[in-house]
Amino acid sequence: MNSQLRVSDFLKSGEAFHLARASIDPRRPKGLIERDFPILLWLQNGRMRLYLEETRLDMVEGDVVFLRQSDAHALQARADETLAVMLVLDPALIDGIILRHPGLEARYFWATSREPAMVHRDMRQLAALNQAALRLDRSRRDAHEAEAFLLPFLATLRDGTNQLPPDAPDWLAIACAASEDPKVFREGAAGFARAAGRAHPHVSRTARRYLGKSPSEIVNSNRMAYAARRLTSTSDSLAEIAADCGIPNLSHFHKLFRAHHGMTPQRYRKAHQRDLVQPG
Structure with a gap:
């Protein structure tokens, strides 16, 4: 049976994000979690299986997935001491970013594919991501701080295959x-x-x-x-x-x-x- 979460369960008025670190349960989940908010999720340690409505994805240390509001999900550890980091985001924040940065269209939180977008970070890149998350966790929980974390991170992912000019189809x-x-x-x-x-x-x-x-x-x-x-x-x-x-x-x-x-x-x-x- 699926469970449901709302952004108000995590964010107080005026807050734009909530950062959580969690050890993942090795037991197979009984259902999926439905949400009205997006999550940036990455695997800091171990191996993990991400269950979605129609498929499942196996994740290794350094994998980062952009869970959209529509991506009902569940997690299962596939190794000892599996640790994941989850950044809960205000949907309005994500809507605002794509309006001001249309070059991100069809990618990351705005992917149009059936499965959520997933990228991989090597050891040094993962360390940098964790350091940035630590700074974020110590900051004010407003939209400015959230964007100061998200936009540089997204910029590091832009390589020759996705740096498309505005007039590209x-x-x-x-x-x-x-x-x-x-x-x-x-x-x-x-x-x-x-x-x-x-x-x-x-x-x-x-x-x-x-x-x-x-x-x-x-x-x-x-x-x-x-x-x-x-x-x-x-x-x-x-x-x-x-x-x-x-x-x-x-x-x-x-x-x-x-x-x-x-x-x-x-x-x-x-x-x-x-x-x-x-x-x-």
Whole structure:
């Protein structure tokens, strides 16, 4: 049975946010939580399963998800000492940000995809996010402080695939956001074109015009970011990871990974594991 929460359960009059840290229960949830407010949720430690209406997402340390008001959810720990951070936000704050920053349309809290948007932060980026959250928690709980936290964070997420000029078509932004989903990038450039809802040659020309990249280059960048997360957060074999990226040819996978990360997948995994034991 679903439970319901209201923003008034967390925010007093004049407050724009509430920050909470919680150890996640390993028991399978009996229902979902319905809300009338958005949440910025990230996994600080451990592994976690995020249940949604039609699917579930497995999260690892450093994953950040933008839960919209419409995203009924539940959480389940999948490892010991799983700790999540949840930033409850005033819906009016989020509505105001998109009005003043239309370049964020179709992304993050304003994503139009079936599933909520999710990004990953590496160890240093996660540490910076936690430090910013600590400063936020000590601040006044007004809209100014909330935006001082949110806008710089969103700016750090803007890379070559989403820095679209104002005159770029909406469908291109939607395709860029969709192409971060494994279900889309496994199909390669064809998946990008399908998400765009346009003919492949037109999609390719438009992507080149506004991004300076082909659909294949955009998709491969997302594939290699996903591969890096899998290498550092699981013990899955290279063959499994390559196949999940939609690249069953291991030689091609190695070539792409090295081009994007400057080292082989094996060296990347070993270097990251060493950093976990002896952080720099």
